Amino acid sequence: MDTARSSIWPWLGLAGAILVADQITKWLILAHYQWGDSTPITAFFNIVRVHNTGAAFSFLASAGGWQRWFFTVVGVAASIFIVWMLRSNPGQKLFAFALACILGGAIGNVIDRLVHGYVVDFLDFHWSWLSGLFPGGHFPAFNLADAGITLGAICLILDEILRIRRSKS
Numbered sequence: 001m002d003t004a005r006s007s008i009w010p011w012l013g014l015a016g017a018i019l020v021a022d023q024i025t026k027w028l029i030l031a032h033y034q035w036g037d038s039t040p041i042t043a044f045f046n047i048v049r050v051h052n053t054g055a056a057f058s059f060l061a062s063a064g065g066w067q068r069w070f071f072t073v074v075g076v077a078a079s080i081f082i083v084w085m086l087r088s089n090p091g092q093k094l095f096a097f098a099l100a101c102i103l104g105g106a107i108g109n110v111i112d113r114l115v116h117g118y119v120v121d122f123l124d125f126h127w128s129w130l131s132g133l134f135p136g137g138h139f140p141a142f143n144l145a146d147a148g149i150t151l152g153a154i155c156l157i158l159d160e161i162l163r164i165r166r167s168k169s
Helices: 007-030 067-086 092-113 143-168
Strands: 039-040 046-050 119-125
Touching: 007 067, 007 092, 007 119, 007 143, 039 067, 067 092, 092 119, 092 143, 119 143
Parallel strands: none
Antiparallel strands: 039 046, 046 119
16 A cells, blocks of 8 residues: 555554553453452463553552653653654554554553553463563563553564565565
């Protein structure tokens, strides 16, 4: 599809879908779980309710409160930049898909920080082989916004690898 004729709207729709799914699942967790509650689903997966005042892997979680506003500003600035990038490159499908995933996730976590002062996390995966890296083998809990951001980051890397390969041929 020609970049000049492509529209940003499908990508904003994808970002919106990720945002809505993220906020609905977080609302369900807040409505049905108290902080610290956990429900085992499988031998390696639990639904939990935890609050993350920091960033990925609880980075700066105990920094004293300023990090709430810092990560909010970073999320808003990143969202504005991503929308600008989407407007400039809507026809680059993998690139735009990646940006839309990151945008939906970033806005979802910004909303949490503004409304609650923390990000609601609830997906808890754990395996004994992770015990050397994480307490009890529990990977840090995350949410759908985090999953969108991660998928987007992976797709950005893949897009760049493919772009480099195309430029060499």
